[in-house]
Amino acid sequence: MTRPPTVVLPARQGEHRYQVHVGPGALEPLAGLAGDHDRVAVVTCARVARTPAARKALARLRRTGRLAAVVLLPDGEKGKTLAQLERGAVKLLAAGMTRRSLVVSIGGGAVSDAAGFLAATFMRGLPWVAVPTTLLAMVDAALGGKTAVNLPRAKNAVGAFHPPLAVLADPGALDTLPGRELRSGLGEVVKYGLLDPALLGRISDAGAGRPGAELVAACMAAKLRVVEADPTERGARALLNLGHTFGHGVEAAGGFARYTHGEAVALGLVFAFRLAARLGRIGPLAVAEAEAAVAGAGLPTRLPPAQARRAAALMVHDKKRTSSGLRWVLPRQVDGARWTVEWGVEAGPLAVAAAVAELGS
Amino acid sequence: MTRPPTVVLPARQGEHRYQVHVGPGALEPLAGLAGDHDRVAVVTCARVARTPAARKALARLRRTGRLAAVVLLPDGEKGKTLAQLERGAVKLLAAGMTRRSLVVSIGGGAVSDAAGFLAATFMRGLPWVAVPTTLLAMVDAALGGKTAVNLPRAKNAVGAFHPPLAVLADPGALDTLPGRELRSGLGEVVKYGLLDPALLGRISDAGAGRPGAELVAACMAAKLRVVEADPTERGARALLNLGHTFGHGVEAAGGFARYTHGEAVALGLVFAFRLAARLGRIGPLAVAEAEAAVAGAGLPTRLPPAQARRAAALMVHDKKRTSSGLRWVLPRQVDGARWTVEWGVEAGPLAVAAAVAELGS
Numbered sequence: 001m002t003r004p005p006t007v008v009l010p011a012r013q014g015e016h017r018y019q020v021h022v023g024p025g026a027l028e029p030l031a032g033l034a035g036d037h038d039r040v041a042v043v044t045c046a047r048v049a050r051t052p053a054a055r056k057a058l059a060r061l062r063r064t065g066r067l068a069a070v071v072l073l074p075d076g077e078k079g080k081t082l083a084q085l086e087r088g089a090v091k092l093l094a095a096g097m098t099r100r101s102l103v104v105s106i107g108g109g110a111v112s113d114a115a116g117f118l119a120a121t122f123m124r125g126l127p128w129v130a131v132p133t134t135l136l137a138m139v140d141a142a143l144g145g146k147t148a149v150n151l152p153r154a155k156n157a158v159g160a161f162h163p164p165l166a167v168l169a170d171p172g173a174l175d176t177l178p179g180r181e182l183r184s185g186l187g188e189v190v191k192y193g194l195l196d197p198a199l200l201g202r203i204s205d206a207g208a209g210r211p212g213a214e215l216v217a218a219c220m221a222a223k224l225r226v227v228e229a230d231p232t233e234r235g236a237r238a239l240l241n242l243g244h245t246f247g248h249g250v251e252a253a254g255g256f257a258r259y260t261h262g263e264a265v266a267l268g269l270v271f272a273f274r275l276a277a278r279l280g281r282i283g284p285l286a287v288a289e290a291e292a293a294v295a296g297a298g299l300p301t302r303l304p305p306a307q308a309r310r311a312a313a314l315m316v317h318d319k320k321r322t323s324s325g326l327r328w329v330l331p332r333q334v335d336g337a338r339w340t341v342e343w344g345v346e347a348g349p350l351a352v353a354a355a356v357a358e359l360g361s
Numbered sequence: 362m363t364r365p366p367t368v369v370l371p372a373r374q375g376e377h378r379y380q381v382h383v384g385p386g387a388l389e390p391l392a393g394l395a396g397d398h399d400r401v402a403v404v405t406c407a408r409v410a411r412t413p414a415a416r417k418a419l420a421r422l423r424r425t426g427r428l429a430a431v432v433l434l435p436d437g438e439k440g441k442t443l444a445q446l447e448r449g450a451v452k453l454l455a456a457g458m459t460r461r462s463l464v465v466s467i468g469g470g471a472v473s474d475a476a477g478f479l480a481a482t483f484m485r486g487l488p489w490v491a492v493p494t495t496l497l498a499m500v501d502a503a504l505g506g507k508t509a510v511n512l513p514r515a516k517n518a519v520g521a522f523h524p525p526l527a528v529l530a531d532p533g534a535l536d537t538l539p540g541r542e543l544r545s546g547l548g549e550v551v552k553y554g555l556l557d558p559a560l561l562g563r564i565s566d567a568g569a570g571r572p573g574a575e576l577v578a579a580c581m582a583a584k585l586r587v588v589e590a591d592p593t594e595r596g597a598r599a600l601l602n603l604g605h606t607f608g609h610g611v612e613a614a615g616g617f618a619r620y621t622h623g624e625a626v627a628l629g630l631v632f633a634f635r636l637a638a639r640l641g642r643i644g645p646l647a648v649a650e651a652e653a654a655v656a657g658a659g660l661p662t663r664l665p666p667a668q669a670r671r672a673a674a675l676m677v678h679d680k681k682r683t684s685s686g687l688r689w690v691l692p693r694q695v696d697g698a699r700w701t702v703e704w705g706v707e708a709g710p711l712a713v714a715a716a717v718a719e720l721g722s
Contacts, residue, residue, distance in 0.1 A: 086443045089512055089519050121482070124509065124520045125593075148485065151450055158450050159485045160521060232486075 007217045011224045013145055013163045013231040020143065020167040020224065022217040027168050030060045030104070033129055037102035039068035041092050043115035047075045048107040053133045053173035057106050066102075069095035073114055077256045080114045080149040082158065088118045099123050102165070108134035108181065109141030109261065113156065116147030120162035127165040133173040135185025135211065136261060139192070139219040142167050144227040144237075153314075155248055155256065161232050169220070171213040180260060182210060186297040187262030187269070191242050192219045193293055194269060194331070195341055204296055238343035242329045243268030249311035250303065258307075266299035267311075267359060275347055275355040276330040286331060286339050301359075308360030312352065368578045372585045374506055374524045374592040381504065381528040381585065383578040388529050391421045391465070394490055398463035400429035402453050404476035408436045409468040414494045414534035418467050427463075430456035434468075434475055438617045441475045441510040443519065449479045460484050463526070469495035469542065470502030470622065474517065477508030481523035488526040494534040496546025496572065497622060500553070500580040503528050505588040505598075516609055516617065522593055530581070532574040541621060543571060547658040548623030548630070552603055553580045554654055555630060555692070556702055565657055599704035603690045604629030610672035611664065619668075627660035628672075628720060636708055636716040637691040647692060647700050662720075669721030673713065 006023025021029060034040045040061055048054045049072065061067045071088045073079030092101075103126055105115030112130050119128035130142035148159025174182065189211060193200035199218060206215055223240065230237035247268025250259055259267070273290040276282045291301050303311075315326060328347050331339040367384025382390060395401045401422055409415045410433065422428045432449045434440030453464075464487055466476030473491050480489035491503035509520025535543065550572060554561035560579060567576055584601065591598035608629025611620055620628070634651040637643045652662050664672075676687060689708050692700040 082443045082447045085519070086512065090514075093512060093515055093518060121519045121521055123518060124507065124522055146485065151447065151454060153451075154454055157454060157484060158446070158482045160482055161485055 120160035184260035184262035187265030246271040253310035305360030481521035545621035545623040548626030614671035666721030
């Protein structure tokens with residue numbers, strides 16, 4: 001059996017440059033990165049800390065003799081609060097962490113969002129390295145430098161742009177990932193496919209199984225290209241929010257527990273295509289193709305009507321909102337078979353309500 | 362009576378440029394700045410909200426029709442907590458604030474530190490305008506983009522670099538400032554004098570009274586020059602920490618209540634000169650001159666021995682610390698009468714202990 005190669009993707013955000021390693025040898029740079037700093041603190045959560053992937057990364061760091069603290073967050077979104085940020089910062093302080101120390105995040109999207117925000121704000125900013133262990137963290141959360149915690153009623157409402165020093169992604173970690181966690185990342189994988197027709201075919205071929213290292217790397221490269229063009233989300237980066245406006249509403253409507261992020265994004269993707277069809281921007285074939293991609297990945301395309309209405313009501317807290325209302329990321333047909341995705345699209349309340357009704361069934 | 366002119370100082374931090382208005386007409390740009398944004402939230406505290414200066418600024422903002430929220434923080438350091446940050450962010454969210462909205466801080470150093478950090482992190486960053494109403498905020502806290510809140514045992518331990526869109530300082534606000542609040546800023550004024558001999562004479566002439574608009578503007582210009590050279594505190598900006606390593610220890614030792622920031626910095630300045638003398642870097646005349654400047658401004662040069670020892674023990678949480686210990690900002694004699702200030706100076710434990718003993722008497 002030949003081991004697939006480890007790919008190194010160059011990443012750039014403004015003046016900050018870093019490297020993204022994807023493959024079975026991705027963790028190899030970890031000891032060297034730790035060695036460049038006086039102390040290292042690991043941020044992870046209980047669920048992740050028990051996995052072979054996390055134990056392997058922790059063991060590498062212990063051997064450097066620099067490991068000064070392990071901050072164990074509550075699992076999932078419960079770890080993304082300002083109270084947990086304070087607890088983590090107090091622990092870093094007690095461990096003697098300075099501006100010359102390093103934070104290493106080991107975990108899924110929630111861990112990397114919270115760990116990155118802790119690194120962004122402790123002593124006004126330390127460097128950090130992301131070791132994503134879930135599909136969602138690999139293809140989305142750990143890339144691009146968006147870090148945040150939640151407010152009681154709004155996800156990611158308090159945060160910072162703080163790109164990491166390196167991202168080290170070993171897709172081997174996905175082998176032991178529970179099915180629900182895997183589906184949480186598949187929503188973003190399908191999103192990249194709907195943004196880029198060349199990827200869509202490869203995603204359909206992979207079906208509802210575990211995407212291989214090459215598909216993971218292709219999704220990561222797709223995100224890095226968009227982020228490089230627009231590091232602080234003033235323009236083109238908004239494309240990455242395809243499916244996320246309604247998706248965030250779905251997550252909030254379910255108390256951030258009923259739907260995984262990927263399931264919510266999947267529903268948001270279907271919503272975006274249905275809304276675009278209502279606005280006459282795309283035809284029924286594009287809608288069918290998007291729904292087939294979502295369903296093919298084992299993700300939902302419908303939700304109970306009451307949940308759909310509640311999700312729509314909670315969309316108002318979207319960060320991309322302006323004073324005159326929501327702005328949408330929506331597809332537009334360019335010829336018989338293809339579409340392009342545009343941002344900043346307006347939609348009237350009747351079209352939105354009709355799309356909500358279509359999803360809730 | 363001729364009204365003194367309003368000075369406009371150009372400020373630059375990295376690629377970010379902004380203007381600092383100092384004088385009786387400083388608030389005039391406020392309505393225009395509010396008009397450039399969809400909504401405005403004011404962050405202030407109860408003590409400040411009652412003052413004529415704050416009422417004047419609030420009235421100007423109300424007339425624009427853009428004022429969507431007033432976040433009232435607890436007075437002083439009690440407002441600089443992550444719990445208050447969360448309360449403020451929830452209020453901004455409820456008021457419909459977006460990334461196109463504006464935060465206006467009206468108050469002293471604690472308010473501008475906390476308001477700036479709220480602006481830095483809400484939706485990952487909104488623009489903000491600082492309206493400093495105390496001497497400390499004018500000559501220090503509102504300038505330079507350092508924002509932060511405290512951890513239970515460490516001041517400013519969680520924060521961000523987020524320079525404001527404008528700083529609007531009307532020294533008329535100082536006319537109604539209580540004496541203790543005024544002294545809180547005088548420590549920084551004396552610090553600028555000890556960094557720049559040309560300023561020292563003007564400060565001595567002003568004595569322990571209220572510094573005029575021109576002296577305030579000179580101190581602000583001194584800070585802006587250093588910040589421009591080093592926006593994220595990697596080198597020369599460390600000079601502004603003269604007196605602050607021991608000073609922060611003094612504040613912590615007194616539970617952030619016994620000494621004002623200015624009193625603590627004053628003690629830290631005396632400490633720095635005494636430590637430098639112990640290390641043979643300066644002679645007794647420089648120490649005497651520094652102490653005379655501190656005492657001439659009505660600030661303390663000694664503290665109880667137990668407080669001095671406790672302050673020394675609490676210095677270890679200093680943000681400029683490296684793994685090998687504290688690095689000091691200390692003067693060095695350049696000829697018979699003058700000194701220069703350098704950063705990154707090492708000092709052995711015996712010299713530090715001796716200087717601690719000298720202050721505690």
